[in-house]
Amino acid sequence: MSSSESVKSLTELVQQPCPAIETSKEGKVQEPGDPPASDSQPTTPLPLSGHSALSIQELVAMSPELDTYGITKRVKEVLTDNNLGQRLFGETILGLTQGSVSDLLARPKPWHKLSLKGREPFVRMQLWLNDPNNVEKLMDMKRMEKKAYMKRRHSSVSDSQPCEPSSAGIDYSQGASPQPQHQLKKPRVVLAPEEKEALKRAYQQKPYPSPKTIEELATQLNLKTSTVINWFHNYRSRIRRELFIEEIQAGSQSQAGASDSPSARSGRAAHSSEGDSCDGHFPFGMETLAETTDEGRPRGPRRSSPPGSHSSGEPLEAPPNSAPKEDASTSAASTAGPTGESPYRPKESSEKSPSLPSTSSTPAGPGPQKPPSLQSLFSFPEAAGSKNTRDNTLRKKKAANLNNIIHRLEKAASREEPVEWEF
DNA sequence: TCCAAGTCAATAGC
């Protein structure tokens, strides 16, 4: 439902059947001969060519709530079905690098948690999906790219600059941009497993270590402090995303029974609620987790945490089953005690997203009626994927807390008043 | 100044 509506409205906004590639003058799609002028700046791609960067931004701003999970799912399907790579898709359609695309597709953040900038790729994806011809075009580009590549390889001097759109990804490696070479690139730091372990352990104890702690860690591990700082930033942010996914999946699982396929597939009705609902609410789950730094400095809601939030309330306890993937084990071990400190801060909560889950064409509808999916979203089914009892207990607690929050949110939403997030 | 979000880009792994 909402999906199609979103699509529709977006399309209408754009007023072009295929804004994505089609109109692109600057687009690389065009003539094979055209130097893909635009590639130099990946960030300003092109898809919506007819529109300036501003336009896309406006589009994003006006865009209805989109089901990011569903969109990425469909994009993944289309890409795999047509054997299209992330690089090509990313560089030509989204203006992002392969790594970013991979990340985006694998761990889409809920709409409500995205900033305008973060929503942009999803709007682009949605627009791209709107027109099936776009796939064909991308495939054409792929062919052309391949051709150009062969040409370069086999012809002594390639007469023309290959038009490949992704030239960005290729050209520079070809020495197209000679000068950057001169400055030695910093070798990439690769943390050893033990170092990571140590950092994770430190994280378990203090997700927000003080400068002093960071210093100590850096010394002990023989790393630069900036590396340690970066590591904490990255880890926090990645764990957060990991949780989004987990919640979304938990939601779709518990929902699976009801709807044919939890996935996004065509219908967004179902999942849109997954993603959406989750989005809107999830963040609030962390609200009670106030933190303190080493110094005891309140890590409080720095941003938009609800003013009156009772940060003191007993914390949600468990550090969100922290640790993405492999960490599970690690954290499991150390988790036992970690206590209190969670990487999450209330901040997330209201996060300039007054746009509650309610907003827009949310599937279940903003309104009064509670979308069942909402409730079930956090109701971690007993058996479902439960790894162990403790995990379950933890989940149950979280679910209870989240559901409680959701309940309040829904109540607030149904009042249709500007909501004051007070939790 | 600190942090989150978003991204790049090197690299590991298939």
Next chain:
DNA sequence: GCTATTGACTTGGA
């Protein structure tokens, strides 16, 4: 050759 991972960087808000 492609995707996933991840350290580093940029931007912007508070």
